[in-house]
Amino acid sequence: DTEVTQTPKHLVMGMTNKKSLKCEQHMGHRAMYWYKQKAKKPPELMFVYSYEKLSINESVPSRFSPECPNSSLLNLHLHALQPEDSALYLCASSQDPGRTSYEQYFGPGTRLTVT
Amino acid sequence: AQSVTQLDSQVPVFEEAPVELRCNYSSSVSVYLFWYVQYPNQGLQLLLKYLSGSTLVESINGFEAEFNKSQTSFHLRKPSVHISDTAEYFCAVSKRGGSQGNLIFGKGTKLSVKP
Secondary structure, three states: OOOEEEEOOEEEEOOOOEEEEEEEEOOOOOEEEEEEEOOOOOOEEEEEEEOOEEEEEOOOOOOEEEEEEEOOEEEEEEEOOOHHHOEEEEEEEEOOOOOOOOOOEEOOOEEEEEO | OOEEEOOOOEEEEEOOOOEEEOOEEEOOOOEEEEEEEEOOOOOEEEEEEEOOOOOEEEOOOOOEEEEEOOOOEEEEEEOOOOHHHOEEEEEEEEEOOOOOOOEEEOOOEEEEEEO
16 A cells, blocks of 8 residues: 545635644655645645654744644644635655655645635 | 756647656755656656666656766656646655755646647
């Protein structure tokens, strides 16, 4: 199984809502990532989890709150988002956090629209 | 710091024609090189990667890329494209021995294959 799954596929939320994005992988990977991708742009790294601990936060606003409940799951909790946060949110995983030679496996993404 | 330049934002070609998508990188240290493909409304998939050894690497669907250290390039080629190759292609680098979040993407090249 070389798949990263993400739910939901689409999400529309108001600026006062609280919602969560979910990501799951069963490849035994110990690094998991959240990226934000705007239209016609490359993915921008938001967070990295290494062995279930947050290791990188790329100065992301606190309205985005990541959580890694176990080695297979990664959540992104959303609260009080702004319309400019509308984007495709991609989850990825890689085998060994300490080795940059390992490729990242990406999920299909959650298309988020903030109204 | 590393950086990646994809010289063409869009490449339109006719079906069965050859194509080259250009990628140049800048780094003061040794890097690993990757090409990812993103089909419409999907996440990124690894197409091929260069870690070491032979400078020519191939993918299972007919793409190949050649690492050229002197020109700091990793151009992607295919001798005959199909309609199904229409997608966004991202070149990416990571620093050897770097941290797990250190995957730097180019801005992407949109390949449009016309019948």
